[in-house]
Amino acid sequence: MAKLRSATARPAPDVRQSSFDELAANGAGEPGDETAGRPDVLSVGQLTRHIKRVLEEDTLLESVWVQGEVSNLVKAASGHWYFSLKDAEAVIRAALWAGNRRRIRHEFKNGDLIAACGSISVYPPRGEYQLSITDVRPAGLGALYEAFEKLKAKLQAEGLFDPDRKKPLPFLPRGVGIVTSPKGAVVQDIYRVIRRRFPNMPLYLVPVKVQGEGAAAEVVAGIRRLDADPRVDVIIVARGGGSLEDLWTFNEEPVARAIAAAETPVISAVGHETDFTIADFVADQRAATPSVAGELAVPVKEELIRGVRERRDRLTRALKNLLAMLGERLARARACRFLRKPALLVAERRLNLSNAVRELEAVCTAFRSRCRHAWELLLARLKALDPTAVLGRGYLLATDESGAVVTSAARLAQGQKLQLKFSDGRARVAVEQIDRESPGGTKR
């Protein structure tokens, strides 16, 4: 039996995930393959692997509801059940593993007509395929499941389940609206959880029938009424666990549409954690249980108060720090010697100023003496070049009447008028006699 069970496990690692064509084409490449060289012939193993893959990858066969009569039911010691499902046309083997069986509430025996949900798996060693069952319901529910799937697909196609349609729940609602039966554990659970978390949260209950004739209309009216009530910021639509028929109200289109149309965020808490209804898909938030719905609806008041208190403490601390810091700055300022003796400030500046002036004067003096020195040097050089300077030493300068300097006796004529320039005056004379000498001779 354990062997059979392994057939439902994930494909073993040695199963090649190649396509049929590849399988056929590559058949020759398989080591030890007797069909080598004949690519159109597969081994049984290859073919079965392919069949297994085709069946197990099919999305319809991953989770399918099938209705049939139970026969050959074998209850193994391991807790697994093996049986066949049959109708007038066909038979299919089915396996219900112990783990799944314990979760299934519907009991059945040989000869019973049941609806089973499961996936198709292939067991290659026996060349068998079977339905691995995850859920069993009494037969006759097929129509309901069909209706469920149809409505689900329709609303999904309309985008009613889109995550971006979901409204965020208010952080702190002014009031919580509840649509559920006024009797029983559901309303009590919601009430207790909300009272515990936020003791003064106003609750508005619209008591409704949650199953049977007219229940859907009451639920719809309740949702609309709370949605229109300005005191209500979040709505809980709840119902306890039950069979598919019991929960059916919450799979009805008007209920789904009322939830979708509500402007107030809606939390659904219908059935057990494992049950999903259309209402759950449309609601802005699904709660696994009524208590969880209460937790989602309101925050814990004590925590909020703690948060406020913490901020207030920080505020006070921050102000104290600020004042302490400003006080410190003031003390530092007070400690400054200039503030204590303002005259010091003036004295210090004055000292700085006189130092600067002295320095400036020194620089000026140095510059002036450097200038004077340069000027004196220049003057001396100029003096040395002055031609009249030699007149003082007994030389004189003779010029003719045009003012040209007479440098040679040869150019003089008898009676010519000359002007003699001395260092301290001039004299006009006439040439009386000319004695020519060879060049380099003395003057008269």
Add this chain to the structure above:
Amino acid sequence: MKKPSDAKQLEELAALTSEAIAALSYEDAMERLEQTVEALEQEGTPLELGLRLYEVGTLLGRRCGQALDAAEARMVQLLGSAQEAVESPYDPDKDGRLT
């Protein structure tokens, strides 16, 4: 140095009147309280602004507390029709029997 947006936010916080604060929801008051605390915790806040922020923050904290306590603890069931509403107290421990 603070960013300009922070400076603007600071200005808005400091300008909050007690009337404006009293009209805030819990969440809005809490958000501003958080901002006020952070602003006051900034180094180099001038004294005058600091005192103003403290004042505003205290009012905001008080407003948060008020908002939490404002609601009235009660549970009513809405009976009758939407047009002719009847409200009656509801005691879940008595399975909804009218008290």
